[in-house]
Amino acid sequence: QVQLVESGGGVVQPGGSLRLSCAASGFTFENYDMHWVRQAPGKGLEWVAFIRYDGSNKYFSDSVKGRFITSRDNSKNTLYLQMNSLRVEDTAVYYCAKYRTIFGVVPKYYFDYWGQGTLVTVSS
Amino acid sequence: QSALTQPPSVSGSPGQSVTISCTGTSSDVGNYNRVSWYQQSPGAAPKVMIYGVNNRPSGVPDRFSGSKSGNTASLTISGLQAEDEADYYCCSYAGTYTFVFGTGTKVTVL
Numbered sequence: 590q591v592q593l594v595e596s597g598g599g600v601v602q603p604g605g606s607l608r609l610s611c612a613a614s615g616f617t618f619e620n621y622d623m624h625w626v627r628q629a630p631g632k633g634l635e636w637v638a639f640i641r642y643d644g645s646n647k648y649f650s651d652s653v654k655g656r657f658i659t660s661r662d663n664s665k666n667t668l669y670l671q672m673n674s675l676r677v678e679d680t681a682v683y684y685c686a687k688y689r690t691i692f693g694v695v696p697k698y699y700f701d702y703w704g705q706g707t708l709v710t711v712s713s
Numbered sequence: 714q715s716a717l718t719q720p721p722s723v724s725g726s727p728g729q730s731v732t733i734s735c736t737g738t739s740s741d742v743g744n745y746n747r748v749s750w751y752q753q754s755p756g757a758a759p760k761v762m763i764y765g766v767n768n769r770p771s772g773v774p775d776r777f778s779g780s781k782s783g784n785t786a787s788l789t790i791s792g793l794q795a796e797d798e799a800d801y802y803c804c805s806y807a808g809t810y811t812f813v814f815g816t817g818t819k820v821t822v823l
Contacts, residue, residue: 699764
């Protein structure tokens with residue numbers, strides 16, 4: 590069965606850094622694009638970052654662009670999110686999500702599996 | 714990358730139908746048929762209910778349906794059941810591998 594397990598969350602001061610990991614199992618990780626999505630306490634979902642299956646392309650939301658980096662190690666079935674220059678407003682549960690493509694005349698896409706999330710708290 | 718607009722809450726009695734709207738712009742919802750809907754119960758990860766505007770993954774009850782008109786997508790739950798009480802989020806592709814979620818709607822079963 591597909592499993593995504595995030596780790597690395599914790600408490601960090603404003604301006605600090607943290608690296609999150611997402612360990613994947615139950616599917617061929619190197620074949621799938623992956624995403625990071627976050628959710629501030631009591632708030633809605635916010636898309637954060639995308640990385641292609643081979644790591645060749647990465648895209649970020651405007652709110653984290655230039656501060657966050659995402660990468661993957663397909664040999665270790667692991668996705669990473671390096672978060673730098675952290676701000677109070679980055680406090681959230683961070684989820685990794687697998688991106689499924691249904692090929693056809695008109696391809697369709699959606700996040701089909703999500704991890705349980707890891708909490709990042711930015712506070713002095 | 715402004716969040717898509719959803720009503721904060723909708724409610725209905727068991728067996729009734731409720732519809733959640735998701736309003737975006739011509740740069741996201743209106744430009745792509747890549748709208749999906751996610752159900753999130755307290756403390757849990759989101760679960761996909763609809764993808765590609767109106768497609769249901771296997772295992773999702775057929776009382777869930779989706780549609781889109783212009784810049785607004787909609788999720789309808791027909792024959793509302795107690796287990797449908799949760800938060801619901803729409804999500805749209807916004808070009809160049811970027812995505813935007815809706816503000817979220819809390820569905821209450823009276």
